[in-house]
Amino acid sequence: MDYEKLIQVRDEKNCFARELGICTEEIREGYARVSLRVEEKHMNFVGSVHGGCLFSLADTVAGAASSSYGYYSTTVDGNIHYLSPAMNVKMLIAQAQVIKYGKRISVFEVKITDENGRLLAQGTYTYYNLGKQIEL
Numbered sequence: 197m198d199y200e201k202l203i204q205v206r207d208e209k210n211c212f213a214r215e216l217g218i219c220t221e222e223i224r225e226g227y228a229r230v231s232l233r234v235e236e237k238h239m240n241f242v243g244s245v246h247g248g249c250l251f252s253l254a255d256t257v258a259g260a261a262s263s264s265y266g267y268y269s270t271t272v273d274g275n276i277h278y279l280s281p282a283m284n285v286k287m288l289i290a291q292a293q294v295i296k297y298g299k300r301i302s303v304f305e306v307k308i309t310d311e312n313g314r315l316l317a318q319g320t321y322t323y324y325n326l327g328k329q330i331e332l
Contacts, residue, residue: 197266199223201332206260213256216249220260226294228260234285245282250308250317253290258304258321261292265302266330269323272301276319287311292321300325 203220207213213230216238222229232238232253240246254276262269282288288308295303301324308317 197225197264198332199264202263202330205330205332206263210256212252216252218253218256223260223264225264226261226297227292228257228264229289229291230257230260231290232288234282234288243283245285245288247276247278250278250282250288251276251319253288253308254292254306254317254319255321257290257292258306259323261294261304262302262323262325263330265297265325268326268328268330269302270326271321272324273322274319275321276306276317278317280314280316282310282316285310285316288316295320298325300327 202223207220218230218232220230238245238249290308292304292306295305304321306319309315
């Protein structure tokens with residue numbers, strides 16, 4: 197698997213993630229890391245990064261980790277625990293690690309931190325392998 201090409205394809209074709217400003221930094225088998233430079237458009241009315249933005253970041257990184265096996269997949273389930281408000285942060289870093297890789301169903305753990313390594317959110321995401329290889 198050409199992970200650099202996979203990063204390029206994901207960043208080019210994932211319009212929603214691109215609109216949010218999510219950048220894929222690393223993909224390797226069962227793992228992915230993405231980042232997001234926080235802007236005003238990501239904030240809610242109390243001055244914290246919007247929970248929907250954090251959820252999208254988590255879903256995006258878990259999807260990237262799922263794609264590391266070379267197949268298209270889709271989210272089956274996702275849950276997130278918001279552990280600390282994302283206030284006064286400049287950068288968000290999300291990492292996903294495989295918990296279980298199966299023939300059709302795979303599960304990933306996600307952690308989101310700020311630029312100082314403070315854990316902001318943690319979740320578990322489940323993906324369904326669509327059985328079609330990603331064309332690079």
